[in-house]
Amino acid sequence: MSSTNTISFAQGLQPFVCGGFSAMLASSCTHPIDLAKVRLQLFALSTSSRPSPGFVGIIVEMIKKDGIKSIYGNIVLNLKKKIIFNIIYIIYY
Numbered sequence: 001m002s003s004t005n006t007i008s009f010a011q012g013l014q015p016f017v018c019g020g021f022s023a024m025l026a027s028s029c030t031h032p033i034d035l036a037k038v039r040l041q042l043f044a045l046s047t048s049s050r051p052s053p054g055f056v057g058i059i060v061e062m063i064k065k066d067g068i069k070s071i072y073g074n075i076v077l078n079l080k081k082k083i084i085f086n087i088i089y090i091i092y093y
Helices: 009-045 055-066 068-072 075-092
Strands: none
Touching: 009 055, 009 068, 009 075, 055 068
């Protein structure tokens, strides 16, 4: 068996690791957008007499009220979910 035909364990894992990290990067970029979307949906369901804030207004209000950490709240759970689902997706692809 020649060494040119064998793939090392690290080379075999490379697509899965790269796919998992790319999913984490994409999720960390889109998490604040998704969080603002959910808050806008909840604001529309509330019976508040205030006018509906815009998308940017929601993000600015979150940062003013709770700090910059508020737009990345619960991102750890989201990252765990994304990396696991993406690795499974790559395996079955």
